[in-house]
Amino acid sequence: MAKENVVVIGGGPCGIEVARNLRDLGYTPILLEQQSELGGHLRLWDRLFPEGVEARKVLKELTGDLKGVKWFTDVNIESIEKSRKGYTVNVDTGMSFQTKALVVTTGFKLFPAENKQEYGYNIYERVITNADLEQYFHTRKDPRIQNPKTIGFVHCVGSRDEKACNRQCSKVCCATAVKQASEIKELFPDAIVYCFYMDLRLFGRSYEDMYLTAQRKYGVRFIRGRVSEVSEDIDGKLFVKAEDTLLGKPMKMKLDLLVLMTGILPGDSTKQLSEMLKIQTGEDGFFTPRDTILEPCMAKDGGLFMAGTCTGPKTIPETLSEARAAAIQVHKYLSK
Amino acid sequence: MRERFLIGFDPFVLPFLLGMAFVLTYCIIGLIRVVLQLSKADRRKLAASLFKPANAWKNLRDMFCDCLIHVKLWKRNPKLGYMHSSIAFGWFMLIVFGHIETFIFVPKKAGLFYYPIFFRYFMEMENYSLRGSFFFFIMDFFLLIVLSGILLAMFKRIRSRFFGMRRTTRLSITDRIGLYSLWAIFPLRWIAEGFTAGIAGGSFMTIPINLLLKNFMSNPENITVAWWLYSIALGTFMFALPFSRYMHIPAEILLIPMKNAGLKVYHPRKGFALAQIYTCPSCGVCIDACPMSASRQNLKDTTVYLVRQIKRNNARRMNAMTEKCLMCGKCQEVCQIALQSYDIRMKIRERATYNVGLKYDYLDSYKPEIGKAKVLYYAGCMSSLTPNTGRSIKKLLSAARISWTQMDEGGGVCCGRPLILAGRRQEAAAMIEKNTSIIESSGAQILLVSCAICYRVFKEEYKLKGIRVMHYTEYFNELMEEGRLKVNRGALRYAYHDPCDLGRGCGIYEEPREALSRVGIIAPAEKERALSVCCGGSVGSLTLDHEDRIPITQASVQNMLFSNPDRIVTACPLCMKTFSRYSPVKVVDFAEALCDGLEK
Numbered sequence: 064m065a066k067e068n069v070v071v072i073g074g075g076p077c078g079i080e081v082a083r084n085l086r087d088l089g090y091t092p093i094l095l096e097q098q099s100e101l102g103g104h105l106r107l108w109d110r111l112f113p114e115g116v117e118a119r120k121v122l123k124e125l126t127g128d129l130k131g132v133k134w135f136t137d138v139n140i141e142s143i144e145k146s147r148k149g150y151t152v153n154v155d156t157g158m159s160f161q162t163k164a165l166v167v168t169t170g171f172k173l174f175p176a177e178n179k180q181e182y183g184y185n186i187y188e189r190v191i192t193n194a195d196l197e198q199y200f201h202t203r204k205d206p207r208i209q210n211p212k213t214i215g216f217v218h219c220v221g222s223r224d225e226k227a228c229n230r231q232c233s234k235v236c237c238a239t240a241v242k243q244a245s246e247i248k249e250l251f252p253d254a255i256v257y258c259f260y261m262d263l264r265l266f267g268r269s270y271e272d273m274y275l276t277a278q279r280k281y282g283v284r285f286i287r288g289r290v291s292e293v294s295e296d297i298d299g300k301l302f303v304k305a306e307d308t309l310l311g312k313p314m315k316m317k318l319d320l321l322v323l324m325t326g327i328l329p330g331d332s333t334k335q336l337s338e339m340l341k342i343q344t345g346e347d348g349f350f351t352p353r354d355t356i357l358e359p360c361m362a363k364d365g366g367l368f369m370a371g372t373c374t375g376p377k378t379i380p381e382t383l384s385e386a387r388a389a390a391i392q393v394h395k396y397l398s399k
Numbered sequence: 400m401r402e403r404f405l406i407g408f409d410p411f412v413l414p415f416l417l418g419m420a421f422v423l424t425y426c427i428i429g430l431i432r433v434v435l436q437l438s439k440a441d442r443r444k445l446a447a448s449l450f451k452p453a454n455a456w457k458n459l460r461d462m463f464c465d466c467l468i469h470v471k472l473w474k475r476n477p478k479l480g481y482m483h484s485s486i487a488f489g490w491f492m493l494i495v496f497g498h499i500e501t502f503i504f505v506p507k508k509a510g511l512f513y514y515p516i517f518f519r520y521f522m523e524m525e526n527y528s529l530r531g532s533f534f535f536f537i538m539d540f541f542l543l544i545v546l547s548g549i550l551l552a553m554f555k556r557i558r559s560r561f562f563g564m565r566r567t568t569r570l571s572i573t574d575r576i577g578l579y580s581l582w583a584i585f586p587l588r589w590i591a592e593g594f595t596a597g598i599a600g601g602s603f604m605t606i607p608i609n610l611l612l613k614n615f616m617s618n619p620e621n622i623t624v625a626w627w628l629y630s631i632a633l634g635t636f637m638f639a640l641p642f643s644r645y646m647h648i649p650a651e652i653l654l655i656p657m658k659n660a661g662l663k664v665y666h667p668r669k670g671f672a673l674a675q676i677y678t679c680p681s682c683g684v685c686i687d688a689c690p691m692s693a694s695r696q697n698l699k700d701t702t703v704y705l706v707r708q709i710k711r712n713n714a715r716r717m718n719a720m721t722e723k724c725l726m727c728g729k730c731q732e733v734c735q736i737a738l739q740s741y742d743i744r745m746k747i748r749e750r751a752t753y754n755v756g757l758k759y760d761y762l763d764s765y766k767p768e769i770g771k772a773k774v775l776y777y778a779g780c781m782s783s784l785t786p787n788t789g790r791s792i793k794k795l796l797s798a799a800r801i802s803w804t805q806m807d808e809g810g811g812v813c814c815g816r817p818l819i820l821a822g823r824r825q826e827a828a829a830m831i832e833k834n835t836s837i838i839e840s841s842g843a844q845i846l847l848v849s850c851a852i853c854y855r856v857f858k859e860e861y862k863l864k865g866i867r868v869m870h871y872t873e874y875f876n877e878l879m880e881e882g883r884l885k886v887n888r889g890a891l892r893y894a895y896h897d898p899c900d901l902g903r904g905c906g907i908y909e910e911p912r913e914a915l916s917r918v919g920i921i922a923p924a925e926k927e928r929a930l931s932v933c934c935g936g937s938v939g940s941l942t943l944d945h946e947d948r949i950p951i952t953q954a955s956v957q958n959m960l961f962s963n964p965d966r967i968v969t970a971c972p973l974c975m976k977t978f979s980r981y982s983p984v985k986v987v988d989f990a991e992a993l994c995d996g997l998e999k
Contacts, residue, residue: 178979178980180784180785180786180787180976180979181784181785181786183786186786186787186790187786225945226945226980227980228980228981292783292784294783294786294809295786302809
């Protein structure tokens, strides 16, 4: 008997894991990725919290074993037709795929930091984002980072901010900030590192230890309060105005580097597919599953499955678990 | 023509007569009240302007054009223009010709109020004369005109969209009584005159009715019933008039001279403002114009309903509606009577009391160091949140080799406009005073302002001796005209948004467009210039929350995307921040757009 095709849209960690599991369950997964490489945001990250495992190692593990998975990169979805038999997915390279079950793993995008102009990303020389910093950790090359003596991290850039059109918490950036603050302190031990936060949400196992280590071992200074505005002086140093809400005092400081912890928004393809497939989304733009508690991987329509950050911000292990859950659900659906 | 009855009276004229007496008394008392409420200076101003020939002529012309012909409405919306002028002008002509007829045929009865109105009842035709037929025709002709207007008015109640109005006003009970009695007056007049057409004569409207229903019509029993009904309809209308929107008919006659005398609103429901309130015809054009109408629940807070609450003196609702308003001034722009809703709202806000006092005595100790230069740049508070604007301005200034210095680098004193908009003039005065002394002692010749909100307050409230206050759109356009700032023209298409405070507030529409057309192509918005739509971010609203503002911004962005621009350009940092949250195309500040034309 020929193996049945299952189309998975989105080749990030989630899509890869869904595909691998489906293969193990005896299907032929067809993995479609828009970019020219598999891996999604994992490719851009250096190390993962809480233990600091190398992202590349994880990615290698995931992509190392794709035998039996048909994967295509550089493809864009043109249209998807729904019929009684299932879905026909047409892509821009001219191919089209028939599938009874369709898995959507289109993921997230980072909030474009330019949209908060008051923080000066792409305007001031020494303002970077969390993604830029991960890139730097990996390559150790960035003209904006020149042996900084004072460094600030701004939490919640484009999350929990209605004026940035995103009321939701992005969940993973607090831990990322604590991790990055410790890492940069390791690179520049003389630097003073500040974190400007509104709440610290370190929810996972041993994240609290990471936070304590950042304070005790690395001396990162956590300041509860938002940065209101940033300006630049003639020699390129940043003037930051913020408020320490625990002391109830406004503060001004000069920094050599400012890192913006950009939040998580639904990816562009998430938006595109929600229109194409008429998948219900919440006010935040992420997909709404059939049942958030009992059936988090299933859409309202039968045969349509979703997993990973297209249904909301998640850590890598959460994403991978959900990917495996989705694969099981697909299997149950197809063997009915 | 001769009289049918010697006494020239019938009890059926009483409803009309009583109504008329009531309206006249009411209006005269109202007139005296309004005039007494004016300050002495205003009263003198009004009296002086009444006797100035040029002004008197203007008053007459405005009364004819606005009250009768509705010229402004014709220009904006011909269908609505026809509807209103057919009723107003047609009715006016019926009254005028009725009097002429009376005067010609029975001069001794010309003094009776009701006689010209019920002329056809009291007269009898002996033989046809050309003169008589002329009047028959004229009267029937204008009756037809009025009836056509009434028919359109009825249709408008069912399908307002036919007249280009998405929404019309929800009428109050007295408005409805006025409306239905007004609708009844003319068909009843037609029937009543049809009854007597066999006796008193008639023309193409009334004779056919008479012939058509010969048996019924020629029964003298029915004649008085018809005339009673006609008179009752008139009487009902007159009694409802002072309490309904139809008060605008007499009130506008008072408003026009007051407006032409240049009076100013000093109290939300006294004097000039009261005249305006009563002149509002509740047409509801302001409902569609209001940016808040993007969401349904805000419709009840538009100007037409505010006017109603002011009439009722409902202080709670007046304050709530006023605080919600974005103060964009668009309702005033589309208003047929140019109701000064902005000024009236400001006066309501100024009368509000606050529990918290504000003190600004620390301003005395603030002494900024400002360099000497010809141009003093005031960036304003919003500019710290939009650093690109400041950067671009500095780039342009240095490209034009201007000697300049910044007044509020690293923090300064607020321009005062947010406080003024909150009605706290006294507190704002402290800031205005401080800034004035800083600016005047700087020795600069030009005060350059990049925020439309600040610019308006500098223009309206500051008295800066020997200093030119310039918005950067004016200034950079002037520099380009003089050839001091050179830019290249690119292929980008810019849609320019008129910020409320800059456009409607200060009348600056052309300079930014001229300047932008030197660096790219202007892509017009659907509604622009005086009709531009508020971005929704306005500091004018004190109570509208973020959720309520989102639909306003989205509607305004849609308006800007009308001709598929590459960029939305605005000359106000607040509009820019507000737009950039919801716009699918890039939103840039005016100065940033000009920098596109600088050689890199």
